[in-house]
Every structure is written in structure tokens, then in C-alpha cells.
Amino acid sequence: MFEGWDAVVLARAQFAFTMSFHIIFPAFSIGLASYLAVLEALWLATGREVYINLFNYWLKIFAVAFAMGVVSGIVMSYQFGTNWSAFSDKTGPVIGPLMAYEVLTAFFLEAGFLGVMLFGLNRVGPKLHFLATLMVAVGTLISAFWILSANSWMQTPAGHTVNEAGQFIAADWLKVIFNPSFPYRLVHMVLAAYLTTALVVGAVGAWHLLRDRHLAGPRVMFSMAMWMATLVAPIQIIAGDQHGLNTLEHQPVKIMAMEGHFESHKHGAPLILFGLPNQSTGRVDYAVEVPKLGSLILKHSTDAPMAGLDTVPRENWPPVAITFWSFRIMVGMGLLMLALGLFSLLMRVQGKLYDSRLLHMFAVAMAPAGFIAVLAGWITTEVGRQPFTVYGLLRTVESASPLAAPAVASSLIAFIIVYFAVFAAGVIYLLRLMAAPPHPGEEGPSSHEAPIRTAGITPAAQGVGS
Amino acid sequence: MNIAVDLATVWAFIIAFAVFVYVVMDGFDLGLGILFPLFPDKRDRDVIMNSVAPVWDGNETWLVLGGGGLMAAFPLAYAVLMPALYTPMIAMLLGLVFRGVAFEFRWRTTRARNRWDIAFFGGSLLATLAQGIALGAILQGVQVEGRHYAGGWWDWLTPFSMLTGVSLVIGYSLLGATWLVMKTEGELRDRAYHLSWVLLLAMLGAIAAVSIATPFLHIQYTERWFAWPNVLMTAQVPISVAVVTALLLRSLANKYDYQPFFLTLALFTLSYAGLGISMYPYIVPQSITIWQAAAPENSQLFMLVGVAGLIPLILGYTAWAYWVFRGKVKPESGYH
Numbered sequence: 001m002f003e004g005w006d007a008v009v010l011a012r013a014q015f016a017f018t019m020s021f022h023i024i025f026p027a028f029s030i031g032l033a034s035y036l037a038v039l040e041a042l043w044l045a046t047g048r049e050v051y052i053n054l055f056n057y058w059l060k061i062f063a064v065a066f067a068m069g070v071v072s073g074i075v076m077s078y079q080f081g082t083n084w085s086a087f088s089d090k091t092g093p094v095i096g097p098l099m100a101y102e103v104l105t106a107f108f109l110e111a112g113f114l115g116v117m118l119f120g121l122n123r124v125g126p127k128l129h130f131l132a133t134l135m136v137a138v139g140t141l142i143s144a145f146w147i148l149s150a151n152s153w154m155q156t157p158a159g160h161t162v163n164e165a166g167q168f169i170a171a172d173w174l175k176v177i178f179n180p181s182f183p184y185r186l187v188h189m190v191l192a193a194y195l196t197t198a199l200v201v202g203a204v205g206a207w208h209l210l211r212d213r214h215l216a217g218p219r220v221m222f223s224m225a226m227w228m229a230t231l232v233a234p235i236q237i238i239a240g241d242q243h244g245l246n247t248l249e250h251q252p253v254k255i256m257a258m259e260g261h262f263e264s265h266k267h268g269a270p271l272i273l274f275g276l277p278n279q280s281t282g283r284v285d286y287a288v289e290v291p292k293l294g295s296l297i298l299k300h301s302t303d304a305p306m307a308g309l310d311t312v313p314r315e316n317w318p319p320v321a322i323t324f325w326s327f328r329i330m331v332g333m334g335l336l337m338l339a340l341g342l343f344s345l346l347m348r349v350q351g352k353l354y355d356s357r358l359l360h361m362f363a364v365a366m367a368p369a370g371f372i373a374v375l376a377g378w379i380t381t382e383v384g385r386q387p388f389t390v391y392g393l394l395r396t397v398e399s400a401s402p403l404a405a406p407a408v409a410s411s412l413i414a415f416i417i418v419y420f421a422v423f424a425a426g427v428i429y430l431l432r433l434m435a436a437p438p439h440p441g442e443e444g445p446s447s448h449e450a451p452i453r454t455a456g457i458t459p460a461a462q463g464v465g466s
Numbered sequence: 467m468n469i470a471v472d473l474a475t476v477w478a479f480i481i482a483f484a485v486f487v488y489v490v491m492d493g494f495d496l497g498l499g500i501l502f503p504l505f506p507d508k509r510d511r512d513v514i515m516n517s518v519a520p521v522w523d524g525n526e527t528w529l530v531l532g533g534g535g536l537m538a539a540f541p542l543a544y545a546v547l548m549p550a551l552y553t554p555m556i557a558m559l560l561g562l563v564f565r566g567v568a569f570e571f572r573w574r575t576t577r578a579r580n581r582w583d584i585a586f587f588g589g590s591l592l593a594t595l596a597q598g599i600a601l602g603a604i605l606q607g608v609q610v611e612g613r614h615y616a617g618g619w620w621d622w623l624t625p626f627s628m629l630t631g632v633s634l635v636i637g638y639s640l641l642g643a644t645w646l647v648m649k650t651e652g653e654l655r656d657r658a659y660h661l662s663w664v665l666l667l668a669m670l671g672a673i674a675a676v677s678i679a680t681p682f683l684h685i686q687y688t689e690r691w692f693a694w695p696n697v698l699m700t701a702q703v704p705i706s707v708a709v710v711t712a713l714l715l716r717s718l719a720n721k722y723d724y725q726p727f728f729l730t731l732a733l734f735t736l737s738y739a740g741l742g743i744s745m746y747p748y749i750v751p752q753s754i755t756i757w758q759a760a761a762p763e764n765s766q767l768f769m770l771v772g773v774a775g776l777i778p779l780i781l782g783y784t785a786w787a788y789w790v791f792r793g794k795v796k797p798e799s800g801y802h
Contacts, residue, residue: 064570070523071566075559077530080537081548082555088548089613092541093765100538100769103531104776111527112783115520116790123790165613167541169762401549407619411556418560422567429574445573 008400010408011083014415016382020375021419022076025069027374030144030190031197032062033137035224036117040133044126049440050216057217057438058201061430063118063445068426070111072419083408087389087399094160094168094176095150102146110139118445141190148189152182154390155381156250168390180250184243185381191236192377195337196370198228202340203367206360208437213354217438222363223353226344233337240334241297248298251391253312254384257323259294260284261308269294269306274328277320282309284324318386326379333373340366473767474760477539478749480773484535486738488528489597490641490731495522497642499565499590500635502583504661510654511583517649517795519569524784526562539766542613543749543759549615550608551600554622558596564589591635598634602627605744606683610753626679633672637734640665644727651794662718662726670711673737677704680744684752687744703740710736 036058043051077099080088088096116124116132124132159175160168170176205222208215248255256262260272262282271294275287292302299306309317340362347356385391389399495518505511518525537544548555568586572579603622610616643665646658681688691700710732717725749756760766 064574067567067570070526071563074526074530074562074566078533078548078555078559081533081544082552085545085549085615086613088537089541089545092537092544093761096534096538096541096761097765097769099534100531101772103527103534104772104780107527107530108524108776108780108784111523112780112787114523115787119520120790163762167762170764170768173764173768401545401552402614402616403549403552404619407552411552414556414560418563422563425571425578426567429571432574 006405007403007408008397010405010412011400011403012396014083014408014412015079016379017412018072018075018079018415018419019378019382021423022069022072023374023378024371025065025072026140026143027193027196027371028200029062029066029069030140030193031195032058032065033133033140034194035197035201036062037130037133037137040130044130050220053438053440053442054217054221056442056444057433059118059444061433064426064430064433066114068423072423075415082411083401083403084389084399085401087394090166090394090399091154091168091390094153094170097170098146098150098153098177102143102150106139106143106146109142110136113139121444144190144193145186148186149177149179149182152185153177153179155185155385156181157390157393168393181243181246184239184246187239188236188243188377191232191239192370192374194228195232195236196374198225198232199337199340199363199366199368199370201225202229202363203365204434206363207434209354210357210360210364212437215437217442219354221438222360223348226341226348226353226363229337230341230345233334233341237334237338240331245298251384252307253309253316254318254323254381255298256307256309256312257318257320257384258327258380259298260287260320260324261294261306262320263310264308265295265306267305268292268296268301268303269298269308271297272324275324277324279317279320316387318384323380323384326376326383330373330376330380333369333376336366336369337373473763473770474756475747476770477535477760477766478747478756481532481535481539482738482742484528485532486735488525488532489738490734491525491528492522493638493734494518494641494645494727495525496565496590496594497638497640498645499586499642500594500639501642501646501658501661502587502590505654505657508579513650513654513795514646515569515572515586517645520791521784521787522566522569524787526566535769538769539761540749540756540759541761543754543756545613546608546610546615546750546754547604550617551603551622552619554596554600554603558593558600561589561592561594561596565593594635594638595631598631599623599627601634601741602630605630605680605741605751607752608750610750626683629672629675629679633669633676636665636668636672637737640669641727641730641734644730648723648727649795651796659718659721666714666718666730669733673707673733676737677740686752690744700743703736703743707733707736 036055039051039055039058042048043055113132113135116129117136120132121129153176156179157168158179159170159172161171163169201221202225205218205220205225208218209222213219244255259269260275260277261269262277262284268291270289270291272284272287272289275284275289277284295304295306296302298304309320343359343362344353347353347359353359387396388394389396498514498518502511502514505514533544536547564585566589568582568589572582572586575582599622602624606624606626608615608617608621640662643658643661647655647662650658681691690696710729714726714729714733717729745751747755747757749759
């Protein structure tokens with residue numbers, strides 16, 4: 001009994017670890033692929049050299065990030081079988097087809113056109129090359145569509161029945177795919193990917209503006225990124241609020257954990273700003289709270305009653321402290337993004353967008369904010385779904401593979417060592433690429449033979465890394 | 467009832483097709499990784515990598531389709547096989563991580579390039595060995611109780627699975643070597659050409675060894691291959707292998723560019739057909755048939771729509787990508 005429980009915890013740790021590493025790269029490449037398509041379109045439309053320089057500059061970064069996303073993604077797709085075989089058997093008939101459609105409609109599209117996008121500009125000409133870029137960008141979005149549909153079904157299952165073998169079976173595929181939380185999750189995640197990318201692009205632009213405010217490439221990318229932050233950060237906050245209301249309707253227990261509501265409130269619930277949720281005593285220690293505000297936000301009425309975790313059997317409680325804190329981190333990052341967007345708008349209106357060192361330093365500091373928010377958001381929603389894999393229907397302990405703890409422990413250690421070694425190197429290479437500003441005549445990763453040639457102009461070959 | 471039976475067979479062929487496309491396509495680029503130490507010159511290595519850099523990602527996607535398709539169409543088989551193959555699967559994934567990032571990383575550093583070359587080689591070798599071992603482990607059968615794998619986490623390790631592991635390393639290397647014959651020129655091509663000879667002989671030995679060992683694994687394999695009148699049909703496989711081998715030897719003797727690679731593909735096809743003959747209709751040999759493992763009809767139908775419409779499209783744009791990067795990779799044009 002105890003040993004089985006141990007293997008489940010280890011399998012969860014492994015899933016959390018590999019998933020956290022993986023999600024960073026899609027979050028970045030979804031946004032970057034769209035950005036590259038926009039840059040190439042602008043280049044084709046205007047013929048301005050700065051756009052193709054920026055395109056080639058970010059293309060090299062995209063190639064490195066995409067490779068890391070691909071390899072960590074293959075790990076995810078097989079982990080369902082290795083560590084969660086009971087889950088695969090039971091939910092395979094519903095989740096499997098959604099993931100198979102992701103492969104058929106998205107992965108092949110991305111992979112098939114990626115080679116032309118990276119190496120084919122001289123071979124196919126600008127128009128076909130733009131088509132390839134567009135296909136890669138569309139592929140990343142289609143991929144987000146299917147994977148969020150599958151994840152949302154696990155959160156708010158719909159359109160299914162259960163057969164005599166205990167397997168979930170689709171009764172209505174449209175209801176499975178467009179399950180109740182799916183639209184909210186998809187919008188929230190795609191916007192998050194765009195914001196994450198904008199913050200990185202903006203930070204790189206700001207970094208080079210801090211050194212030389214006259215560089216054409218950094219001015220263009222900084223301005224574009226700040227527009228994105230200004231316009232999308234407020235939209236994201238609205239989308240997040242709507243997603244929260246949807247969660248309250250379909251996963252009320254998750255909201256109780258996010259809000260730290262151990263106790264029910266008959267006449268209006270407070271908003272707990274900070275505190276230390278204590279799972280064993282069922283209280284939030286050192287809570288700092290605003291009376292009635294919780295009900296106002298979630299129910300749009302100060303006196304609306306709110307049920308707490310005391311109405312839920314303890315064995316169905318998610319880990320409250322993690323959910324509570326990851327949610328606050330995500331919201332905090334979102335508010336900082338809003339501040340950056342508004343600040344940049346103010347500077348833009350005053351004509352100081354390229355001159356305000358304070359703004360540039362703020363933008364550089366915000367480089368990792370999108371990644372932090374995405375990670376925190378995923379932790380909130382995934383940990384908040386516990387102790388179930390399929391919300392309310394299939395428990396996490398009933399989902400794991402019949403494996404001995406040592407097997408899962410050794411693979412977890414192997415993943416940790418390999419991921420840190422490989423992805424640390426990748427991040428160093430990304431930072432090196434970003435440390436040099438885009439040059440006039442910037443080359444891509446590039447034509448068929450050119451990796452040999454580009455080796456001459458990469459920072460590595462210039463001595464930065466060698 | 468009838469339609470369910472048909473769907474399971476259809477899906478068995480689709481999964482088999484996806485895995486086969488994976489084996490031959492990622493097979494040759496994994497083979498290039500395995501051959502890397504035999505080409506120590508940096509310029510040769512650049513050419514070798516450039517010969518697949520634009521297409522390897524698409525090649526590897528077939529592995530995701532094979533795994534994802536198995537989970538969707540035969541969830542029970544996926545749930546039994548993956549824990550049974552736990553260690554080889556994890557090893558394969560880690561190998562593919564190293565191999566995949568090496569494609570990008572080695573251009574981004576000069577000091578650590580050698581390290582990523584080793585990662586490319588080691589990752590390719592590990593992934594290939596793991597795939598071959600997994601194949602052997604599936605063929606020898608796994609312990610099943612109810613809907614779960616019931617064996618230990620080292621059951622896969624046997625002399626037979628080691629044999630299939632080494633055989634696949636040889637096979638992928640031959641694919642890689644004949645790919646290089648097709649895609650390169652000059653001294654590099656000559657070395658790949660000589661390697662092809664050696665590897666072809668090793669490959670024939672491997673095919674013979676696996677073919678002889680397999681019937682001893684289980685009486686059902688023996689009956690499938692040798693029982694009268696089955697043998698009239700199954701004998702076609704070794705006969706075809708002999709014919710293809712003769713053609714392959716001739717094409718190598720004539721120093722053809724394209725034929726050795728495509729004939730090696732034919733050799734793979736025949737070996738793969740042989741595996742199919744041994745296994746059918748089991749998806750977990752001796753334990754679970756494709757009908758027992760099949761997902762409910764509506765799942766298989768729902769996906770069939772996508773596969774029927776999309777696979778031709780995917781093959782179309784994949785072929786286009788290969789066409790865009792057709793011809794010999796010329797190292798000199800990179801130096802200006």
C-alpha cells in the first residue's frame with residue numbers, strides 16, 4: 001500500500017517536472033511563430049530591410065527554442081503510457097483521438113514546413129517561404145487548440161459515457177472537444193503565449209536600446225512588443241476573470257483552494273490577499289483580507305454567500321497552499337504586465353518611448369515575467385484539479401502505472417540530470433543570440449549550406465562563447 | 467460486430483504504417499548519428515548534418531503518431547506495453563533529447579561543438595538500441611494480468627532483445643550510409659560507400675540471426691511460418707529478401723547513387739513484413755489481440771476520418787520538403 005502510494009507521488013513529481021520544462025518552450029514558440037509571420041509579412045509588404053533582419057534574428061532564436069520544445073514534447077507524449085498507464089487505458093478512447101488529431105493537424109504541419117522556413121528562403125523564393133512561415137505559425141495554434149481541448153476535458157469532462165471495462169467513451173465528440181472550460185482556457189493560454197513572447201522581444205529590444213538608442217532593429221521590436229503589452233495585458237486580465245467565473249461554475253473546489261476559503265461565508269466572503277494556508281488545521285494563518293471583496297469579484301455582489309472547503313470531504317481537497325500561492329504569483333505578474341503596458345503607452349504619447357531608461361530597465365526586468373505567469377497558471381489549474389486526473393471522476397491514485405517506486409525514482413533522477421544539462425546549455429545559447437543586436441544583413445539559420453557560413457557571424461564564432 | 471472487427475484491422479495497419487514510416491525515415495537520420503565517429507572531420511560532419519537538418523523533425527513526428535495512435539486506437543495495448551518497456555522507453559526518450567537538440571546546439575558554439583557531436587552520436591545510438599530492444603521485448607511477449615502489465619521492470623532484458631537491439635543499430639547504420647552515398651560527393655561519398663558494403667554484410671547476418679531465433683521464442687511463431695500450407699505464402703519473404711539482396715549487391719558493385727538507399731528500404735520493408743506475419747493478430751504477443759485492445763468503435767471511426775483525409779496531405783507536403791532539398795549536399799558552396 002505504502003509503496004504504491006510512493007510510486008504515484010514520484011510519477012506526479014516527474015510529470016510536474018517534465019511538464020514545467022516543456023510548457024516554457026511552446027509558450028514562447030507559439031508567440032514567436034506568429035511574430036515571425038508578422039515580420040515576414042511586413043517585409044514582403046514594405047520591402048524595408050529592418051523587417052527581414054529582425055526576421056532572421058528571431059528565426060535563429062526560434063530554431064533553438066523549437067528544438068527544445070520538440071524533444072521535451074516527445075517525452076510528454078510517451079509519459080502517459082510509461083507512468084500513467086491506467087489513465088491511458090481508461091481515458092485513451094477520449095483523450096487519445098484529441099492528441100492524435102494534434103499530431104495529424106499540427107505537429108506534421110509544423111515539422112513539415114519548419115525545414116523550408118529555416119533553410120529554404122533561397123530555394124523556394126519569398127512567397128512560398130512566407131507560406132511555410134505561416135504554416136508553422138498556424139501549426140502552433142492548432143496544436144494549442146487540441147492540447148487545451150484534451151486538458152480542458154480532464155478539468156471539465158463532458159460528452160462521455162463509461163463502459164463496462166471502466167473506460168471513458170465519447171458519446172458526442174463536439175461536446176468532448178468544446179467542453180465547458182475549453183474556450184476560456186484556449187483564449188487564456190494563447191494570449192499568455194503572445195504576452196510571454198512580447199515580454200522577451202521587448203526586453204531584448206530594451207536591452208539594446210539601453211546601450212544604443214539609435215539602433216533600428218531594437219527600436220522596431222521594442223515598439224511592437226510594447227504595443228502588444230499595452231493592448232493584450234488588459235484583455236488577458238478580462239479573459240482571466242471570465243475563466244475564473246467559469247471555474248467557479250464547474251470546479252468550485254478549485255476556486256475555494258485558490259481563494260484560501262476553508263470556511264463557508266454566508267454573508268459575503270472576504271478576499272484573502274496574503275496568508276499561509278494550513279491544510280491540516282483548515283485555516284489560513286496570518287491572513288490579510290479585504291471583507292466582502294471576494295464575493296464582489298466572483299459573484300458581483302458583496303453579500304453573496306460563498307461555500308468553503310468545509311462543505312467538501314477532506315479526501316477531495318486539493319493542496320491548498322500551492323494553489324493559493326501559484327494563483328497569486330500569476331495575478332501579480334499579470335498586474336506588472338499591465339503596468340508595463342500603461343507605462344510604455346504614457347512614454348509613447350510623450351514621445352519618449354526610445355529615451356526612457358526607466359522604461360527600458362523595467363522592460364528588461366520583465367523578460368521572465370511571462371514564463372513565471374504561465375508556469376504559475378498551469379500549477380494553479382493542475383494542482384487545483386487534484387486529487388483527480390479527470391475531475392470528480394477518476395482519482396490520481398487510480399491513474400498510475402503498476403510500477404515499483406525505484407523504477408519511477410530512477411527515471412525521475414535521469415530526467416532531472418539530463419534536462420538541467422541540456423536545457424541549461426540551450427538557454428545559454430539563446431541568451432548569447434539575444435546578447436548581440438540584429439545586424440544589417442542579418443543571416444538566417446539559414447540556406448542549405450549556410451550553417452557553415454553563419455558560423456562566421458554568430459556571437460559564438462566572434463569569440464563571445466569560444 | 468463485423469464493422470468493429472474490420473476497424474481494428476484497419477487501425478492495426480495504420481499504426482503499423484506509422485511505425486514503419488518512422489523506422490525508415492528517422493532510421494536513416496539516427497543511422498547518420500551512429501556513423502558520426504567514423505567521420506571525424508568537422509567539414510564532413512557539417513555536410514552529414516545538413517543533409518537531414520531540414521527534414522529530421524518531420525521524420526520524428528511519425529514516432530509521436532505511432533505512440534499517440536496506439537493510445538487512441540488500442541489503449542489497452544498502450545497501457546500494457548509502455549510499463550513493460552519502461553526502461554527502454556525512458557532510455558529512448560533521453561537519447562532523442564540529446565540527439566534532437568544537437569541539431570541546433572552544435573551551430574551555436576565552437577568550444578562545445580565536440581560535446582554536441584558526442585551527444586548526437588550517443589543519443590542516436592541509445593535511441594536506436596532502445597528501439598531494437600523494445601521490439602525484441604514485444605516479440606518475446608510480456609506478462610499480463612487483467613488490464614495491467616504484471617511483470618518486473620527488467621523483464622525486457624534477454625539475449626533475444628539484445629540481438630534485436632544490435633540488429634537495429636546495424637540496420638539504421640546501413641540506411642544512414644546508403645543515404646550518404648545518395649546525398650554526398652567525393653571522398654565523403656567514397657567512405658560511405660565502403661561502409662555500406664561492410665554494413666550490408668552485417669545486416670544480412672543480423673536478419674538471419676533474428677529470423678532463426680524468432681521461431682524458437684514461441685510455438686505459435688513456428689506454426690505461423692512453417693505449417694503447411696502457410697509456408698507457401700511465408701516463404702515469399704525470404705525469397706524476396708534474397709532477390710533484394712542480390713540487387714543491392716549489384717547496385718553497390720556498380721556504385722549507383724540512389725539504388726542502394728532505396729533497396730535498403732526494400733530490405734527493411736521485407737523484414738518489417740516478416741515481423742507482421744509473426745505477430746498478427748496479436749498486438750501484445752500471446753496475450754492481447756488487436757480486437758481485445760481496440761478502442762470503442764466511435765473513437766476509431768472519429769480518428770479514421772482524420773487519418774483518411776490528412777495522411778495523404780501530410781505525405782504530400784513532406785515529399786515537397788524533400789524535393790526542395792533534393793540533390794547532393796555541396797560542402798564547398800558554404801565557404802566564401
